[in-house]
Amino acid sequence: MRYVARNRPFVIRNGAQSWKARKRWNAPYLTNVMAGQNVNVAITPHGNADSVVSLPNGGSLFVKPYETEQPFETVIQAIQKQELEKDYDGPTRYAQTQNDNLRNEYETLFSDVPSSIPFARIALEKDPDAINFWLGNSHSVTALHKDNYENIYVQILGQKIFVLLPPIEAPCVNEKAVLAATYGLKSDVVTSSDNSGGQELRKDDLHIRIDDPEEYVPFATFDPDNASENINAYSHLSQPLRVTLNEGDMLYLPALWYHKVSQNCNEEGICCAVNYWYDLDFSGGFWSMANFARSVGVLSMAAVAEKS
Amino acid sequence: MRYVARNRPFVIRNGAQSWKARKRWNAPYLTNVMAGQNVNVAITPHGNADSVVSLPNGGSLFVKPYETEQPFETVIQAIQKQELEKDYDGPTRYAQTQNDNLRNEYETLFSDVPSSIPFARIALEKDPDAINFWLGNSHSVTALHKDNYENIYVQILGQKIFVLLPPIEAPCVNEKAVLAATYGLKSDVVTSSDNSGGQELRKDDLHIRIDDPEEYVPFATFDPDNASENINAYSHLSQPLRVTLNEGDMLYLPALWYHKVSQNCNEEGICCAVNYWYDLDFSGGFWSMANFARSVGVLSMAAVAEKS
Numbered sequence: 001m002r003y004v005a006r007n008r009p010f011v012i013r014n015g016a017q018s019w020k021a022r023k024r025w026n027a028p029y030l031t032n033v034m035a036g037q038n039v040n041v042a043i044t045p046h047g048n049a050d051s052v053v054s055l056p057n058g059g060s061l062f063v064k065p066y067e068t069e070q071p072f073e074t075v076i077q078a079i080q081k082q083e084l085e086k087d088y089d090g091p092t093r094y095a096q097t098q099n100d101n102l103r104n105e106y107e108t109l110f111s112d113v114p115s116s117i118p119f120a121r122i123a124l125e126k127d128p129d130a131i132n133f134w135l136g137n138s139h140s141v142t143a144l145h146k147d148n149y150e151n152i153y154v155q156i157l158g159q160k161i162f163v164l165l166p167p168i169e170a171p172c173v174n175e176k177a178v179l180a181a182t183y184g185l186k187s188d189v190v191t192s193s194d195n196s197g198g199q200e201l202r203k204d205d206l207h208i209r210i211d212d213p214e215e216y217v218p219f220a221t222f223d224p225d226n227a228s229e230n231i232n233a234y235s236h237l238s239q240p241l242r243v244t245l246n247e248g249d250m251l252y253l254p255a256l257w258y259h260k261v262s263q264n265c266n267e268e269g270i271c272c273a274v275n276y277w278y279d280l281d282f283s284g285g286f287w288s289m290a291n292f293a294r295s296v297g298v299l300s301m302a303a304v305a306e307k308s
Numbered sequence: 309m310r311y312v313a314r315n316r317p318f319v320i321r322n323g324a325q326s327w328k329a330r331k332r333w334n335a336p337y338l339t340n341v342m343a344g345q346n347v348n349v350a351i352t353p354h355g356n357a358d359s360v361v362s363l364p365n366g367g368s369l370f371v372k373p374y375e376t377e378q379p380f381e382t383v384i385q386a387i388q389k390q391e392l393e394k395d396y397d398g399p400t401r402y403a404q405t406q407n408d409n410l411r412n413e414y415e416t417l418f419s420d421v422p423s424s425i426p427f428a429r430i431a432l433e434k435d436p437d438a439i440n441f442w443l444g445n446s447h448s449v450t451a452l453h454k455d456n457y458e459n460i461y462v463q464i465l466g467q468k469i470f471v472l473l474p475p476i477e478a479p480c481v482n483e484k485a486v487l488a489a490t491y492g493l494k495s496d497v498v499t500s501s502d503n504s505g506g507q508e509l510r511k512d513d514l515h516i517r518i519d520d521p522e523e524y525v526p527f528a529t530f531d532p533d534n535a536s537e538n539i540n541a542y543s544h545l546s547q548p549l550r551v552t553l554n555e556g557d558m559l560y561l562p563a564l565w566y567h568k569v570s571q572n573c574n575e576e577g578i579c580c581a582v583n584y585w586y587d588l589d590f591s592g593g594f595w596s597m598a599n600f601a602r603s604v605g606v607l608s609m610a611a612v613a614e615k616s
Contacts, residue, residue: 002433005313006592125310168596284314288476289597296604 001123004150007254007286009164011243015250016154020112022248025156027076027268030135033108034072040097040105041075042067044140044183045203047092051143052178052219053208059179062219063208065094066183076135076270083137083269091203092139100130102274109133113274117152120252120278124150128276135272142261144173144220149277151253155245158264158271162251163224164241165258167290171297172238173220173258174230180215181208218298220258232301245273255280256290309431312458315562315594317472319551323558324462328420330556333464335384335576338443341416342380348405348413349383350375352448352491353511355400359451360486360527361516367487370527371516373402374491384443384578391445391577399511400447408438410582417441421582425460428560428586432458436584443580450569452481452528457585459561463553466572466579470559471532472549473566475598479605480546481528481566482538488523489516526606528566540609553581563588564598 003010016022042049042065049065075093082088095101102110116127129149146167153160165173189205221230224240245251247266253259263271280287311318324330350357350373357373383401390396403409410418424435437457452471461468473481497513529538532548553559555574561567571579588595 001309001313005309006589006594008592166593168593168600281314284316285474285476285594285598286314289601290593292476292604293597293600296600 003252004123004254007167007256009241009243009254009257010252011245012250012252013246014248016156017248019114019154019156019248021109021156021274024112025109025272026266027080027270030109030272031073031076034106037072037105037108038069039072039075039095040067040101041070042094042096043091043201043206044094045091045206047094047139047141049094049096049140049142050145051141052221053181060221061181061208061210062178062217064180064182066185066206067097079135079137080269082139083265089203091201091206092137094134094136094140096132096134096136096140096142098130098132098277100132102131102133106133113154117250117276120150120152120276124278124281126278129279130277132275132277133272134275135270136263137265137269137271138263140263142259144223144258144260146220146256146258147277148255148280150255150280151251152276152278153245153251153253154274154276155247155249155251156272156274157247157268158266159247160245160271160273161262161264162241162243162245162253163260164243164253165224165238167256167258168293169238169258170290170294171234171300172222172232174222174232174235174301175218175294175298176221177216178219178221180211180217182211183207184209224260233304234297255286311560312431312562315475315564317549317551317562317565318560319553320558320560321554322556324464325556327422327462327464327556329417329464329582332420333417333580334574335388335578338417338580339381339384342414345380345413345416346377347380347383347403348375348409349378350402350404351399351509351514352402353399353514355402355447355449357402357404357448357450358453359449360529361489368529369489369516369518370486370525372488372490374493374514375405387443387445388577390447391573397511399509399514400445402442402444402448404440404442404444404448404450406438406440406585408440410439410441414441421462425558425584428458428460428584432586432589434586437587438585440583440585441580442583443578444571445573445577445579446571448571450567452531452566452568454528454564454566455585456563456588458563458588459559460584460586461553461559461561462582462584463555463557463559464580464582465555465576466574467555468553468579468581469570469572470549470551470553470561471568472551472561473532473546475564475566476601477546477566478598478602479542479608480530480540482530482540482543482609483526483602483606484529485524486527486529488519488525490519491515492517532568541612542605563594
């Protein structure tokens, strides 16, 4: 409760060690429990779901992944193959729908995790809005962004590396409005009728299409792991925190903290996590102050651009 | 704890009703317990301690009260006399030292109040830094200001009327750097040797002296009860809360909230309160965000002034 009040992250090392998910989950168990079920999978050429792609002409696009349904078995095998086999040259898959998937398409796995985190339920006075299952490999990196949620992130298999920036650093992240696009299959790509042939999809079967109608989305272009590019006048003031979650660790990631996430696999070639999203508290001064700081940053950048 | 987290005020009606102070305190009791003791008293011509005085030449000064030691009996009698007798024409007295006075010069009254407020001690994880005793009448008004403390304010006798503005409204209060000054006695004023003659002090025995060395203090010049003067471009956005504390009521006044305080007396002609100051939590984003909002307001006003 005190950490929520301070909007300050913390890690409980081994906090989920007693969960059934920690004791049971591995690639064969997941494959068995999810047998015969299709799941949504995000497919990108370079593991760059929801990130900015620079174009040859100097412009840039915010590109969402190609999303499709595939048998879970196909997805996990492709994820493992890419991680473990050197000659794999296909696109990157990431099961990362953040739509309460663990209570829906992954429902058969849901009984292996708590339906709520007791300390979070008490501190936040609510049950989770969404519980999400994540399955990927080291090729996927989630670009710096923030969520309007209080987040309890639980690492089950493999490692996640978080780079964290507090909301007051909003002016440092060089937020820009970027034209939105989505990866799609080229029109001549034929997928097999049972969709399992997706495993053989090649990187260059995907191309970028600008969304119709055109939409510009606000995006944090600063990369705390590459502090010489995409910076503005405030970026050098950022003091990122770096946190590695090991198997069984729980992270409280407070609302509106910017986070970039990369991952390492277990020996099976998978990285698997579960997270709980709780609605943030819009009362009090936190929401208005954080957005004020962010807006001042954006307006200040616009004023500098106008002068130059 | 949740209200502290949200930096949001609340009132507990009759929350101090069981205190000895509520049961025992009245003018004769206070006079009796404090018999023979000198106390610090703030003396001003118009009840304007720690506020801005406009000068005939158009300038303004932040003027602190004339402070002196007087027998408690002298102080309370003058306070009552001013309130109850129509022909009183003396200056205004306010016992308002905020230096933990209830554990020092008013120590003989201290056993009538709790040494800490249990819910505040638990929520804030600390004991109070200062416990203050306040004694005045309806002539004293405390101008809009903020404190770097969490505040539990308890009304014992009479009424206090708080006008409250949250920290995000810092840009609305038209903060300016004002030259500091202090009321002093004119050099030809003779006070009686036992100091009890202070009761006969006249308003025009006091004059304003600019502090030496000269010092400019930041001061919120906006008066939420007079929204047509001393306003800036943001003042009209302010949405003040108004709270009346009756005898026995407790107010949680969160850190950094601007407050203007006026008061009404009981039938004895006194207004008496006790407050507990707890150090604010400088960790987390609250302090930095609140000061960022305040600084942007000040800088923005400076930029506007430069243009015009």
